[in-house]
Amino acid sequence: MGYPHPSHPRETVILSRHFGDAEARSLTLWMKRGGYQALEKALGMSRDQVIEEVKASLVRGRGGAGFPAGVKWGFMPKQKTKPHYLCVNADEGEPGTFKDRELLRWTPHALIEGSAICAYAIQAEQVFIYVRGEFTEPIRVLQAALDEAYARGLLGPNVLGRGVRIDMTIHRGAGAYICGEETALMNSIEGKRGNPRIKPPFPAAAGLWGCPTTINNVETLCAVPHILLRGAGWYKGLSLSNPKSTGTKLFSVCGAIANPGNYEVTMGFPLKDLLYDLAGGIRGGRTLKAVQPGGSSVPFITAEEADATILDYEGCAAMGTQLGSGGMIVYDDATDIVYQVMRLAQFYAHESCAQCTQCREGTAWTTKILQRMLRGEGRMEDLDLLFDLGEQMTGKTICVLSDSCAAAVVSAIRKFRPDFEAYIRSGRAVPA
Amino acid sequence: MSDLVTLTIDGREVQVPPGTMVLEAAKLAGVLVPHYCYHPSLPVAGVCRMCLVEVAGSAKLAAACATPVAPGMAVSVSGAQAKAARQGVLEFLLINHPLDCPVCDQAGECELQDYTFQEGRSGTRYGSFAKRYNPVEDFGPDVLYVPNRCILCTRCVRFMEHVAEAPVLNVSERGDRAYIGIDAGHKLEHPWSGNVVDLCPVGSLISKDFLHKARAWDLDKTASVCTGCTQGCSVTLETRDNMVVRVRPRPNPEVNRHFICDRGRLDYHWMNRSDRIETPLVRKDGRLAAVSWEEALGQMADLLRSAKAPWVGLVSPGVSSEALEGAARLLALGKGTGAFRVPQGEEAPLAGVPDLALRADRAPNVQGAEAAGFDRDWPGAVARTRSAGLVVVLGEALDGVEAPAAGVPVLYIGTALPEAARGAAVVLPCASVAEEEGSFVNLRGRRQPYYQAKAAPGMARPAAWILEEVLAMLGAGAGVAA
Numbered sequence: 012m013g014y015p016h017p018s019h020p021r022e023t024v025i026l027s028r029h030f031g032d033a034e035a036r037s038l039t040l041w042m043k044r045g046g047y048q049a050l051e052k053a054l055g056m057s058r059d060q061v062i063e064e065v066k067a068s069l070v071r072g073r074g075g076a077g078f079p080a081g082v083k084w085g086f087m088p089k090q091k092t093k094p095h096y097l098c099v100n101a102d103e104g105e106p107g108t109f110k111d112r113e114l115l116r117w118t119p120h121a122l123i124e125g126s127a128i129c130a131y132a133i134q135a136e137q138v139f140i141y142v143r144g145e146f147t148e149p150i151r152v153l154q155a156a157l158d159e160a161y162a163r164g165l166l167g168p169n170v171l172g173r174g175v176r177i178d179m180t181i182h183r184g185a186g187a188y189i190c191g192e193e194t195a196l197m198n199s200i201e202g203k204r205g206n207p208r209i210k211p212p213f214p215a216a217a218g219l220w221g222c223p224t225t226i227n228n229v230e231t232l233c234a235v236p237h238i239l240l241r242g243a244g245w246y247k248g249l250s251l252s253n254p255k256s257t258g259t260k261l262f263s264v265c266g267a268i269a270n271p272g273n274y275e276v277t278m279g280f281p282l283k284d285l286l287y288d289l290a291g292g293i294r295g296g297r298t299l300k301a302v303q304p305g306g307s308s309v310p311f312i313t314a315e316e317a318d319a320t321i322l323d324y325e326g327c328a329a330m331g332t333q334l335g336s337g338g339m340i341v342y343d344d345a346t347d348i349v350y351q352v353m354r355l356a357q358f359y360a361h362e363s364c365a366q367c368t369q370c371r372e373g374t375a376w377t378t379k380i381l382q383r384m385l386r387g388e389g390r391m392e393d394l395d396l397l398f399d400l401g402e403q404m405t406g407k408t409i410c411v412l413s414d415s416c417a418a419a420v421v422s423a424i425r426k427f428r429p430d431f432e433a434y435i436r437s438g439r440a441v442p443a
Numbered sequence: 444m445s446d447l448v449t450l451t452i453d454g455r456e457v458q459v460p461p462g463t464m465v466l467e468a469a470k471l472a473g474v475l476v477p478h479y480c481y482h483p484s485l486p487v488a489g490v491c492r493m494c495l496v497e498v499a500g501s502a503k504l505a506a507a508c509a510t511p512v513a514p515g516m517a518v519s520v521s522g523a524q525a526k527a528a529r530q531g532v533l534e535f536l537l538i539n540h541p542l543d544c545p546v547c548d549q550a551g552e553c554e555l556q557d558y559t560f561q562e563g564r565s566g567t568r569y570g571s572f573a574k575r576y577n578p579v580e581d582f583g584p585d586v587l588y589v590p591n592r593c594i595l596c597t598r599c600v601r602f603m604e605h606v607a608e609a610p611v612l613n614v615s616e617r618g619d620r621a622y623i624g625i626d627a628g629h630k631l632e633h634p635w636s637g638n639v640v641d642l643c644p645v646g647s648l649i650s651k652d653f654l655h656k657a658r659a660w661d662l663d664k665t666a667s668v669c670t671g672c673t674q675g676c677s678v679t680l681e682t683r684d685n686m687v688v689r690v691r692p693r694p695n696p697e698v699n700r701h702f703i704c705d706r707g708r709l710d711y712h713w714m715n716r717s718d719r720i721e722t723p724l725v726r727k728d729g730r731l732a733a734v735s736w737e738e739a740l741g742q743m744a745d746l747l748r749s750a751k752a753p754w755v756g757l758v759s760p761g762v763s764s765e766a767l768e769g770a771a772r773l774l775a776l777g778k779g780t781g782a783f784r785v786p787q788g789e790e791a792p793l794a795g796v797p798d799l800a801l802r803a804d805r806a807p808n809v810q811g812a813e814a815a816g817f818d819r820d821w822p823g824a825v826a827r828t829r830s831a832g833l834v835v836v837l838g839e840a841l842d843g844v845e846a847p848a849a850g851v852p853v854l855y856i857g858t859a860l861p862e863a864a865r866g867a868a869v870v871l872p873c874a875s876v877a878e879e880e881g882s883f884v885n886l887r888g889r890r891q892p893y894y895q896a897k898a899a900p901g902m903a904r905p906a907a908w909i910l911e912e913v914l915a916m917l918g919a920g921a922g923v924a925a
Contacts, residue, residue: 187617204614209489209509365595365614365621366490372535375619379572396568403531406503407492 016272019289023249023259026233027275030117036152038159041120047165049236053128054173061132065235067243069257074100074191074228075306075336077324080235086215087133087223095135096224098200099126099232101142101149102184102191106307106358108338110261110273111229115142115149118233119156125232127170127177128239133225136176141196144184154181188362192410193226195364206364207410228336234258252279256323260337262304264290267297267343282320286341297343301427305335307355308415310422311342331422347440348430352423353381359416370413373404377420384431387438394424394431450516465518466494466507476520477529477558479644480596481508484701484796486605491596493558495528496520504528526562533563539575539619541591549646551659555594577622583631585651585705586640590622593647599623599639606702606795609633623647634791634801637705641691650689652709657683665896666693668883670761670876671707672788672802673809675885678703680711680877680896687714687877687896698885702793704801713875714897720860720872721901731870736902740909743869744916746852747776751832755824756781756817759838760804762906763881764811764890766873769910770837771815776917777833782824783812802886807876810884836864837906838873856906872903879905 018024029035035044053061066081087095099122103111114122126138142150157179160166168176182200184190190199194208197219218224238246238258250257256278262285265271269291276285282304286292293299299314304322310332312320320330327334342351360374377400380393401417408414424431433441447458450468457472467483469476479491487509495504499517504525507518519525536555544550577590597614600623604610611631615624625631631639640650662681669676669690676699681689690711692703723739724731734742754777758770774781785804792800828834828847836855841863847853855867858875873879878899882892899905 209487209506360618363618365617365619366488366597367492368490368532368535368594369492371595371619371621372538376535376538376569376572383572403528403535407495407528407531409489 016270019274021280021284021289022275023277024275025237025249025259026114026118026121026230026261027273030113030273032117035118035120036156038120038156038163038165041118045240046120046236047124049239050124050127050131050165051171053131053239054171054175058132058134061128061239064243065132065238068238068246069243069255070231070234070238070246071256071324072228073230073234073260073336075105075308075333077334080227080231083215083227084129084133084225086213087225088215091134093222094137094220095133096219096222097126097130097133097135097138098193098196098219098224098226099138099140099229100191100193100196100226101140101146101229102196103143103146103229103336104184104188104191105336105338106355107263107265107303107340108306108336109263109265110337112143112146112149113273114229114233114261115146115153119149119153120160121233121236122153122229123156123160123166123179125235126179126227127166128235129225129227129232130177131170131175133223135225136178138177138179139182139200139219140179141182141184141190141200143191144186150181150183157181187364188358189364189410189412192412195410196226197224204364206366207412209409230261250278250323252321252323253325256325256334260322260334262322262337262339264339264341266339266341267294267299267346268292268341269294276322278323279326280322282322283318285322285339286317293341293343295343297345299341300344300346301342301348301423303332303338303340303419305333306338307340307358307419308411309333309335310418311348311426312422313426348423348427349381349384349434349440352420353378353385355419356381356416359412363412367408367413369404370408370416373400373413374416376400377404377416381420384434387434389431389435389438391432391435393435394428397421397424448512448514448516450512450514450518452518453520459512461512463512464508465496465498465505465510465512465516468512469496469507469518469520474520476507477554477561478508479554479594480598482598482601482642482701484606485598485601485642488597488601491532491594493529493532495525495532497522497525529558530562530564533559534568536594537563537567538569538572539591540594541574543592546655547592547646548649548653548655549592549643549659553646554644575619580625582625582648583636585637585709586631587649587651587654588623588625589647589649592645593623594645595621595623596644597623598642598644599648602639602642603631603633603636606638606793607633607635608794609636612639634706635702635704635793637708638692638702641701650708653689656688657681662688663896665877665894667876667893667896668807668885668891669703669707670807670883671704671710671805673804673807673886674698674800674802675807675883675887675889675891676703676707677891678707680714682877682897685897687711698887698889698891699799700796702796702799704791704793706788706791706801711877714877716859718859719900719903720858720870721903723872723902724860724867724870726868731865731867736904736912739869739871740912740916743854743871743913746854746868747773747833747913747917750777750852752778753827753831754779754833754835755827755831756835756837757821757824757828757839757841757844758783758812758817758836759840760785760806760809760812761876762808762838762873763876763879764808764815764884765881765907766837766905766910767808767812767815767817769907769914770835771817772914773910774835779831779833779835780824781817781835782819782821783809783817783839784819784821785809798887804886807885808883810886810888811882811890814884836867856909858903871909872899872901873906873909874899874903878903879907881905881907 677693677695
């Protein structure tokens, strides 16, 4: 699991402030650290006021898509004719990402509080926290926190004596990456096979059991109590760059890095500084080759591009990649990029839900071509074929799993073509 | 008409009700958007991604099956992007396909074959990779699953889950390992499960009954009505070399949508029976002798003129309304009436479609027989044959019926000659439902025509024709001897 590092002076520790502080897990000691004041405050506000505050903070979905959370809440019907639901997406399955795991492990009450505020705002009486099944320790911690919250009247039929009902239930995933996709997640909670659904209808119109539903990532919800307590203006101020990217973001830095772990920085932080200043530089004193800044699903960027990247939604987009979930995978100059790309493709081929033709067949075919290349049997035409398959796998399916596979493969070939050509010519990786 | 939405599809303007999906609107515009998983009688899945079309002003292609129309929408099905996407899907579907069309029952009516010929690539880029292989599975009494040909459109899964409401099929495994699974300990034994064979757009779910019987292009197809029960499902009789080899549902939104039950599907072998009466027979010197129609009809007219009233009819609810009406008019000449009996079975509804069931009354024309004036008092009619002046039998096999007393002449009109009818004075061979034109009236009073699918054997004629000939010979208003 890895223990957290002491926070670096250049970090802006808000969500990760209590990482490593085991006392923060207990309700009493969490309240001593300021816990549940925001919920108290929210229940004193109107539902619309809460939504407006979150809207004004411009906090965007931290699961990867970056959709403004307040806007999403605002899509929920004001007139409640059916039950409303909140689903917390704690199915963190994106390779390279491990921020939600730490949030669940160390600050379960932050999630419970943020979820309760959201549930109140969107008139949901039932919250499902869909946790990745492999997260055995975080599930234990979260369940203990839920039990305490119920015992203290922070959850249940009469939250804080304000006549609001909020129930929270943990739903354990069974090991499918695709269940982190919000509509597949809802199918999974309903007891169905975790296949993404066609949109529209969007979850706010017809989600869980056909009822209006909001799905938010753990990190997004953990930020909500801070926004309510300190105000949207304060949150908006946490930005070093583009005014549309606000607040702090946890980056899970992993791979060929000296000090892997979660780092919380303000939006707009330079990627270079995160790698070299905060995370101790490239492991073993080697040099950087490539980075996937937002998890395995986003396009690769080269070392030069990484040096110029600003870590916010727009900054990553400017480099042709995405901020994604903040799972930053670092590759050094000893990396066999062809092998790495094959492993990613193999992951997507394994996790494809098999609904859409392009994804089901495309991810597997892509993997086979790359494996053949690694065996020394590649052909130059394979590169064009991979581009072509990438084109077919992009923007044509129900969800973006096949797009993610294609993005990694296509960007790797574009940026590291000599590595692929070397394999095709000599059957071996380029010497580092 | 102001509440219709106007849009263009490949430049053709079409008006459709709001909420219509682009794929259906395109059909009305005369444009077929190639598709696999979409089926008008199943919930939309949107998974094959074959029906991706270009919508002006939208960067991404849209799945025509799941995209509702919008006013002024301009859709392109034949555009280069849409075509490239379809070609991509076809290529993906074929990389693991065994290409065993020469031995596949679906060849000739296979949508994978059709669209590939239409716009697929001529060669493969898959190269030397081994294709996915899974053995053939026995899914039930009449269904085999050939997973290698499966394109995972999930029509079968959705039919069993949402229409039959007996969800025994599923998608098992993930990625390119996925296949259609059947729940452990279950078979496709639902009385409507055979529809999955028709729904399958490729040769993955196939009928054991039809297995290797005929190539699709050798079949002649004739519109008909199922004879299995009073539901009156529209069907197609498919014949090859004057034999019915397959019965399939014919879409009829009012009666059976796109479905028929397994009984209706498989109960056609009697149409090919070979022990048929092929010539008219009349009694000469105590024995039935083959004669011409002219002679047979003449003898019959003579017999009718001399027979005393009352006459009794024993008719079948499995013959056409035209024949039943003729028989009723004939019986009226002898102040007679008649009755019919209906084989009974257990009612088997198709849960997802209102008012569609395999009915307990297992005959196609019960309403037609009642409309013609026949009743269900079968024992009464049989009892009356003992004292009748004449007995007319139409299409009834007379199982379990004792031959009438000696001296009561019997006119027998049927396809085969049962033991009980061997004492008949005149036996006239008639065509079966597959060999004539006629109509049945279903339980909701719909009179539905059926057409001739194959030639009748020998000199057999439609029963309605026979009865009309006799009535004509007797002349209108003909009376009977007192």
